[in-house]
Amino acid sequence: MTTTQPVAEGLFTWPPTGSAPLRLIGSECTACGLVSFPASPDCVRCASTESKERLLSDRGTLWTYTTQNFRPPSPPYDGPRAFEPYSVGYVELPELLVEARLTEPDPEKLRIGQHMLLTLVPYTVRDDGTEVVTFAFAPAEDPAESEQETP
Numbered sequence: 214m215t216t217t218q219p220v221a222e223g224l225f226t227w228p229p230t231g232s233a234p235l236r237l238i239g240s241e242c243t244a245c246g247l248v249s250f251p252a253s254p255d256c257v258r259c260a261s262t263e264s265k266e267r268l269l270s271d272r273g274t275l276w277t278y279t280t281q282n283f284r285p286p287s288p289p290y291d292g293p294r295a296f297e298p299y300s301v302g303y304v305e306l307p308e309l310l311v312e313a314r315l316t317e318p319d320p321e322k323l324r325i326g327q328h329m330l331l332t333l334v335p336y337t338v339r340d341d342g343t344e345v346v347t348f349a350f351a352p353a354e355d356p357a358e359s360e361q362e363t364p
């Protein structure tokens with residue numbers, strides 16, 4: 214039997230369930246309303262130390278992207294030794310820009326402004342067989358376009 218773990222605690226809802234679907238966990242400053250991700254106890258805008266948890270939207274649009282063509286320096290990178298290029302990008306959520314992996318490794322199939330949906334992808338497998346997952350964004354349908362198709 215294998216177990217699955219998130220790459221880090223507090224980055225996204227875990228485990229995602231039907232009543233608590235996958236969302237990134239940010240923080241919202243209770244003084245000025247600034248939303249941060251990853252969650253931060255101190256506000257970078259007003260220096261308040263009061264914040265509350267804020268679940269972020271799971272949909273956004275692709276703001277910019279690039280391809281990670283080499284294995285990032287280790288540490289801190291602790292992914293698999295056999296490195297495969299992947300895409301990384303900034304996804305514009307209603308709340309803020311989030312840097313994330315993209316599920317589509319082929320930059321030819323990505324375009325700025327396309328709709329993206331939050332998902333989980335395999336990150337690495339530990340020596341004890343534990344599968345580690347991290348969050349990523351996958352190309353998604355334009356919700357406005359799919360609404361037009363249904364009367």
Ligand SMILES: [Zn+2]
Nearest residue numbers: 242245256259
């Ligand atoms: Zn603030």
